[in-house]
Amino acid sequence: MDGTVKRVRVKTSGGSYDVVVGPGALRHAPEMRDLLGRDVCAMIVNETVQGLHGAYIRSCFEGLGEFRTHIMPDGEEYKSFPQAERAFDWMLASGISRRSTVVGIGGGVTGDFSGFLAALFMRGIPIIHVPTTLLAMVDSSVGGKVAVNISAGKNIIGAFHQPALVVADIDFLGTLPDNELRNGLAEALKHAFIGENALFELFEKGDFDSIRKAESLMEIVYRSALFKSSVVERDEREGGLRAILNFGHTVGHAVESLLEYRGISHGQAVALGMAAELEISVRAGLLDRAHARRCTELLERYGLRIRRAGLDVDGLMAHMKYDKKTSLGRARFALLSGPGKPVYDREVLDDVVRAVLADTIVTGG
């Protein structure tokens, strides 16, 4: 489907780039030609996306340059340091040079991995992100955080490497399974909770069936890109304000690492984290309980669970101490001080966090 394509201009310290959003956007990004025509390009494509959309991708890139393609298997475990080392060898052997561009086509795993390759290869070459999951469109492709995992933890080795271009082609979402759509909705709901008021209204008016239509997905991706880029422009390297984007993530990351990243998506973990951090905001006297309830009702309306059986509170507390957001052994939280009013870098007493976890997201058995 071809249709209206919108653009969000993101200004960063190293220059500006566009996020092109819309159905058929991959055919409507003429600046790709300049970026791709300079030397052989490294195209990193997720294997599922290649299977479902290989012919479409080929047709969109036809005549734009010369490509070497690396198919990346499905799974967070492939976003690893050893896999990156292998990929660097492959890039060299494939003739990728300092004038080359990397194109990452897939979800957040492929985007983080290919961005990491681009950030480090020959001290940095351009990356074009082509996100194909809702999560990657609303969050991971915008803002320049790239990383791989090591055995000690997720996203521990990484860089800030802003893309040269992001092309969010809504047509890819037509094949995305419902659970992956929900995964991305969690991050879009986060934007709605921390200040994207038009998105909040859209979510309040809609339901899962209405928002999965292409026009609504377009609006969700466009508004998220606008919102996230406005935060990143003010604080590119997370010296302060950008930490509001971590709302739900202090607890969410602890849930993911406690479960060893198996059987739970990033978005579902963030939804649990938001449920807990809304309650922390209420108990800290920052947020009205009625508004917290409005938010948790939205999480449930969009199929995100706000409780999970069998999570171990002590385990969650221990994992929070290892988080990147922790300093001096104390977890830091982004919280809400009112509807759409985030605050960041808040320390919360362990006893309060422990009680909230036990009372809210953790259910017995």
Ligand code: NAD
């Ligand atoms: P993912 O990349 O694993 O994709 C999820 C699944 O969707 C995969 O199985 C994939 O094969 C499939 N898929 C992708 N596109 C598809 C399509 N169009 N149709 C059908 N299936 C499709 O996961 P994700 O949720 O997109 O990303 C999660 C990753 O993003 C995590 O590693 C997380 O750390 C990272 N992340 C990074 C940032 C950042 O700022 N850099 C922000 C949030 C999350």
Ligand code: GLY
């Ligand atoms: N996903 C949070 C950030 O990009 O800062």
